[in-house]
Amino acid sequence: MRLHSQSFRAPVSYSTSFNPSMERVREWRDTLFFNRFPGFCDGFKEAPAICRKEVQDYINEVEKLARTLYKMIFQSLGLENKYINTDVPDIPRTLMGINYYPPCPNPSLTLGLGSHSDVSCLTVLHPDSEVLGLEINHKGTWVPVLPVDASAFVINLADQVEILTNGKYRSIEHRVLTNGEKARMSIACFFGPLEETVVAPLPVLIDGNNPPKYRATLFKDYNRNFASSRLQPNRGTLDFARI
Ligand SMILES: O=C(O)CCC(=O)C(=O)O
Numbered sequence: 001m002r003l004h005s006q007s008f009r010a011p012v013s014y015s016t017s018f019n020p021s022m023e024r025v026r027e028w029r030d031t032l033f034f035n036r037f038p039g040f041c042d043g044f045k046e047a048p049a050i051c052r053k054e055v056q057d058y059i060n061e062v063e064k065l066a067r068t069l070y071k072m073i074f075q076s077l078g079l080e081n082k083y084i085n086t087d088v089p090d091i092p093r094t095l096m097g098i099n100y101y102p103p104c105p106n107p108s109l110t111l112g113l114g115s116h117s118d119v120s121c122l123t124v125l126h127p128d129s130e131v132l133g134l135e136i137n138h139k140g141t142w143v144p145v146l147p148v149d150a151s152a153f154v155i156n157l158a159d160q161v162e163i164l165t166n167g168k169y170r171s172i173e174h175r176v177l178t179n180g181e182k183a184r185m186s187i188a189c190f191f192g193p194l195e196e197t198v199v200a201p202l203p204v205l206i207d208g209n210n211p212p213k214y215r216a217t218l219f220k221d222y223n224r225n226f227a228s229s230r231l232q233p234n235r236g237t238l239d240f241a242r243i
């Protein structure tokens with residue numbers, strides 16, 4: 001319990017969900033978070049010695065993947081590299097959560113993780129390849145995400161990408177079910193802008209036929225709204241910026 005903290009600013013922290021104080025029903029998971037916050041802290045350097053090298057090696061590779069994919073998202077919309085390099089906010093902020101969902105004696109009473117969309121730019125998720133549980137909301141129906149193979153990642157587009165692309169890409173609503181018999185593990189790495197970054201639809205994607213759907217918000221305020229609320233279904237975190 002030495003590491004227990006609900007602060008997203010703690011370099012290394014342990015918690016039982018994103019915001020237990022707001023839950024009507026307790027979620028069924030434990031998470032160890034490592035937080036790399038340039039200019040402020042590097043939780044990977046402070047990781048427990050028993051796993052420090054492993055989490056550092058893992059995050060260094062996954063960061064490269066995330067930056068490549070992030071750039072490709074904007075390239076796929078026809079934006080030039082020069083514009084992407086100067087006008088699309090960088091994603092220097094990394095939060096890694098190692099999730100453990102213990103077996104739940106009564107799975108119908110709670111979820112491992114309630115319905116939400118991720119609030120940063122994109123998430124590289126390593127789901128458990130044997131124990132199912134992750135579901136996405138596809139047009140109103142919950143669909144299980146089936147493992148491709150043990151080394152496959154799942155990439156979630158998150159709220160800030162929806163805002164930057166003015167809704168051309170949508171952040172995905174997802175949740176994790178509990179399992180009556182087996183424990184499940186996953187590693188979620190969230191990549192986002194610095195807190196002082198203002199995020200707004202990219203001007204190049206706005207015109208008379210595509211008016212802005214979101215206002216400009218400081219990422220710090222967006223994050224604070226997420227952290228101080230109950231986990232929001234129906235991609236409710238986006239309401240904070242929706243026009
Ligand atoms: O455990 C999973 O598969 C998903 C985790 C997740 O959605 C999250 O940590 O935001």
Ligand SMILES: [Fe+2]
Pocket residue numbers: 116117118174
């Ligand atoms: Fe998530």
